[in-house]
Amino acid sequence: MRLENVRARDLAALQALIAAVPAEAPYDIAVERGDPVAAMAREAGFAPYATTVMFARAIEGLPEAEPADGVRLLTYDNAMGDRYDDAEFDALHGLAIYKAMGRPTGYRQGAGFGDFTVAMRGDRLIGFCFTQVPEGIIWWLGVVPDERRKGVARMLISSAARATRTAGGTHLLMESEDTPEARAFFGALGFRERGTRELLISS
Numbered sequence: 305m306r307l308e309n310v311r312a313r314d315l316a317a318l319q320a321l322i323a324a325v326p327a328e329a330p331y332d333i334a335v336e337r338g339d340p341v342a343a344m345a346r347e348a349g350f351a352p353y354a355t356t357v358m359f360a361r362a363i364e365g366l367p368e369a370e371p372a373d374g375v376r377l378l379t380y381d382n383a384m385g386d387r388y389d390d391a392e393f394d395a396l397h398g399l400a401i402y403k404a405m406g407r408p409t410g411y412r413q414g415a416g417f418g419d420f421t422v423a424m425r426g427d428r429l430i431g432f433c434f435t436q437v438p439e440g441i442i443w444w445l446g447v448v449p450d451e452r453r454k455g456v457a458r459m460l461i462s463s464a465a466r467a468t469r470t471a472g473g474t475h476l477l478m479e480s481e482d483t484p485e486a487r488a489f490f491g492a493l494g495f496r497e498r499g500t501r502e503l504l505i506s507s
């Protein structure tokens with residue numbers, strides 16, 4: 305549960321809004337960095353825990369990725385759940401967003417929603433990408449550490465681009481936790497930075 309781009313004229317208004325939200329804690333507020341609502345949310349008991357960067361690019365012109373040696377892509381099936389959970393933990397446990405979500409995150413039940421593609425080396429699940437189509441919003445992306453820098457995420461993004469284009473979309477968008485590797489990766493693939501946000505979590 306996340307409250308996106310909350311607007312409130314003062315703390316009392318924010319508190320009234322929060323009281324009316326039909327959600328149990330913990331949940332998130334996401335606002336643009338520097339938005340006055342962030343300070344109010346802190347006063348209302350929300351703690352900042354991550355900053356994110358919005359990356360976006362047009363699908364047109366995105367080069368098709370070379371297949372990484374020995375890696376194949378499959379559509380995710382919930383029967384892969386245990387292997388998925390392990391890969392997700394290995395890939396994402398360093399991220400504040402993953403820590404806040406806790407294990408399991410819920411994506412293991414994600415087959416059939418959007419485009420959910422996984423990268424396999426033999427029977428091992430080594431990477432994953434969950435994309436909302438046709439919007440092209442990439443919600444979840446990761447590659448296990450010992451399989452990085454081999455082009456696996458490039459393959460996953462190419463696949464997300466194909467699925468999005470097939471569904472009628474034109475762009476890819478990802479709000480990623482702000483890390484040097486995410487900036488390096490999306491920069492290398494020609495994504496542009498389109499703003500930063502602060503995530504705060506209720507206690």
Ligand SMILES: CC(C)(COP(=O)(O)OP(=O)(O)OC[C@H]1O[C@@H](n2cnc3c(N)ncnc32)[C@H](O)[C@@H]1OP(=O)(O)O)[C@@H](O)C(=O)NCCC(=O)NCCS
Pocket residue numbers: 395396444445446447448451452453454455456457458459479480481483484485486488489490492493
């Ligand atoms: C970001 C991430 C998905 C990249 O996966 P990957 O499979 O290693 O990426 P690729 O091998 O396809 O990299 C493609 C290009 O991106 C750039 N790149 C990727 N990771 C980089 C890094 N750590 N430092 C510098 N450049 C990097 C390089 O230009 C690379 O090409 P090259 O290896 O030929 O130089 C992976 O590091 C990861 O899972 N990180 C943790 C989770 C995360 O941040 N997810 C995104 C937000 S939820």
